[in-house]
Amino acid sequence: MPEDKTKKSLKYSLYxxxxxxxxxxxxxxxxxxxxxxxxxxxxxxxxxxxxxQLAGAFSQLIVTRLVDFLKDRKKIVVFSSFMHAxxxxxxxLIPYVSPNKKYMIIVYVSIQTIIVQIMQSVGNAWLGDLxxxxxxxxxxxxxxxxxxxxxxxxTIAAGVILNYFSPVNPFIGFSILFFVAFVSRSISGIxxxxxxxxxxxxxxxxxxxxxxxxxxxxxTNYGHFVIYITLFKFATYIASPFFALYMLxxxxxxxxQFTILAAAELIASFIAMGIWGRIIDEKxxxxxxxxxxxxxxxIPVLWxxxxxxxxxxxxxxxxxxxxxxxxxxxxNFIFDAVKPENRVRCIAYHKFFEGSAIFIGALLGGYLIxxxxxxxxxSSIPFVFLISGILRLATSLAxxxxxxxxxxxxxxxxxxxxxxxxxxxxxxGLVFEVLGEYHKVKEKIQxxxxxxxxxxxxxxxxxxxDVYAKRLLKFIDKEIAPKKERHDITDMHEIEHITEEIEKxxxxx
Numbered sequence: 001m002p003e004d005k006t007k008k009s010l011k012y013s014l015y016x017x018x019x020x021x022x023x024x025x026x027x028x029x030x031x032x033x034x035x036x037x038x039x040x041x042x043x044x045x046x047x048x049x050x051x052x053q054l055a056g057a058f059s060q061l062i063v064t065r066l067v068d069f070l071k072d073r074k075k076i077v078v079f080s081s082f083m084h085a086x087x088x089x090x091x092x093l094i095p096y097v098s099p100n101k102k103y104m105i106i107v108y109v110s111i112q113t114i115i116v117q118i119m120q121s122v123g124n125a126w127l128g129d130l131x132x133x134x135x136x137x138x139x140x141x142x143x144x145x146x147x148x149x150x151x152x153x154x155t156i157a158a159g160v161i162l163n164y165f166s167p168v169n170p171f172i173g174f175s176i177l178f179f180v181a182f183v184s185r186s187i188s189g190i191x192x193x194x195x196x197x198x199x200x201x202x203x204x205x206x207x208x209x210x211x212x213x214x215x216x217x218x219x220t221n222y223g224h225f226v227i228y229i230t231l232f233k234f235a236t237y238i239a240s241p242f243f244a245l246y247m248l249x250x251x252x253x254x255x256x257q258f259t260i261l262a263a264a265e266l267i268a269s270f271i272a273m274g275i276w277g278r279i280i281d282e283k284x285x286x287x288x289x290x291x292x293x294x295x296x297x298x299i300p301v302l303w304x305x306x307x308x309x310x311x312x313x314x315x316x317x318x319x320x321x322x323x324x325x326x327x328x329x330x331x332n333f334i335f336d337a338v339k340p341e342n343r344v345r346c347i348a349y350h351k352f353f354e355g356s357a358i359f360i361g362a363l364l365g366g367y368l369i370x371x372x373x374x375x376x377x378x379s380s381i382p383f384v385f386l387i388s389g390i391l392r393l394a395t396s397l398a399x400x401x402x403x404x405x406x407x408x409x410x411x412x413x414x415x416x417x418x419x420x421x422x423x424x425x426x427x428x429g430l431v432f433e434v435l436g437e438y439h440k441v442k443e444k445i446q447x448x449x450x451x452x453x454x455x456x457x458x459x460x461x462x463x464x465x466d467v468y469a470k471r472l473l474k475f476i477d478k479e480i481a482p483k484k485e486r487h488d489i490t491d492m493h494e495i496e497h498i499t500e501e502i503e504k505x506x507x508x509x
Contacts, residue, residue, distance in 0.1 A: 017143050025154025042369055044102060141274045145273045148270035163256040249309045290404070
């Protein structure tokens with residue numbers, strides 16, 4: 001892959017992300033308030049989440065056929081970006097042309113979701129081929145920081161616009177928001193069109209059907225991941241569509257207060273994204289997914305204790321920290337666990353189940369809100385928050401321990417005359433690496449002890465960890481006398497000698 005083209009493409013990807021973030025900041029948080037302003041019912045607000053998600057889920061069934069037919073992921077992504085942009089115009093016109101046809105919001109948003117879901121499945125596979133494997137956490141952390149900062153600024157601007165026009169006519173504010181979304185999404189498409197498109201190698205792809213995927217889903221690490229995300233998103237979207245309704249209708253927050261809460265979450269995401277990215281590159285995706293998978297269930301429960309605006313700013317800040325790590329680790333896990341040639345198909349099937357789960361979750365949440373009496377709370381919505389939190393936690397406790405790390409992790413175990421690294425590879429287990437030019441220093445055996453100790457906590461990995469520990473300690477104790485305090489590994493005979501010594505270390509039982 002040409003290095004200069006790759007660098008330029010990743011730069012354009014950052015610009016694309018910033019343009020996308022303007023659209024997202026102007027719209028994603030404010031679609032539900034738009035429906036509330038049109039006096040939409042609870043059922044319609046729930047449908048605004050679950051109908052588009054169901055439509056998007058079923059669109060995934062044609063993604064692989066679309067790629068096989070067109071053979072060009074770039075054309076699909078660029079065309080989808082411009083189509084997505086155009087669809088903000090009819091949404092903008094609803095209050096003026098058909099204010100009584102509130103269901104048209106669902107129609108337009110559903111079409112948008114179909115386009116976006118197709119674009120994400122294909123675009124993620126494309127981006128995965130562009131980014132060097134062990135820089136994904138760093139790149140996506142940096143990209144998401146840019147997206148987060150831009151989205152934050154756009155969200156604040158959107159809130160100010162709505163708050164300014166709400167005493168006169170709130171739909172003027174929404175019209176401005178949707179028009180800016182149209183322009184920024186078009187700019188995003190322009191940057192996508194300038195990105196380099198490497199050959200995907202689809203001729204080596206395995207052509208397995210959705211039914212085949214389901215048959216194998218409980219037998220593979222990626223299958224366990226899909227099960228986890230599917231159930232977690234189901235639990236999440238029992239409550240997710242109704243936070244805006246709860247704030248605007250039950251707590252009587254203004255558009256400005258609503259925007260500040262959304263901004264608190266975005267600020268936290270911006271701060272956390274780079275940190276989570278570095279942790280992913282150093283310790284692996286499962287490590288972050290496990291941490292944030294335990295944090296996210298607390299979010300809806302924290303909403304039960306108070307409706308105080310300043311308290312909820314702290315809750316939303318915690319929400320931003322949690323979801324930043326969860327979403328970043330989940331997206332990286334897909335790249336790490338799936339072969340490049342199978343990414344489009346695997347991502348499409350993953351999106352199908354995720355969209356279906358969101359549909360069922362939001363449908364159930366709307367039903368529960370209309371059925372459960374309020375009792376001790378000001379409405380039935382907090383009960384739905386509680387149910388969502390419990391189900392999220394149960395899902396994480398049941399399934400997260402079954403996931404295995406899907407990326408190489410390197411642990412520095414000190415120096416002889418060459419640098420030693422303990423590498424955990426999903427397909428190879430534990431191996432040793434020799435890298436570059438280094439200095440002789442005291443071996444840091446304690447680091448490895450701690451790593452193996454952590455690995456041994458899992459019942460499924462305990463025996464394996466014991467074997468690795470014995471091999472590792474024997475290998476470290478094996479003396480390979482250094483010729484120099486500082487040694488450049490350039491001589492082929494030296495490299496062959498080192499390789500032989502490492503192989504002996506590997507074979508020790």
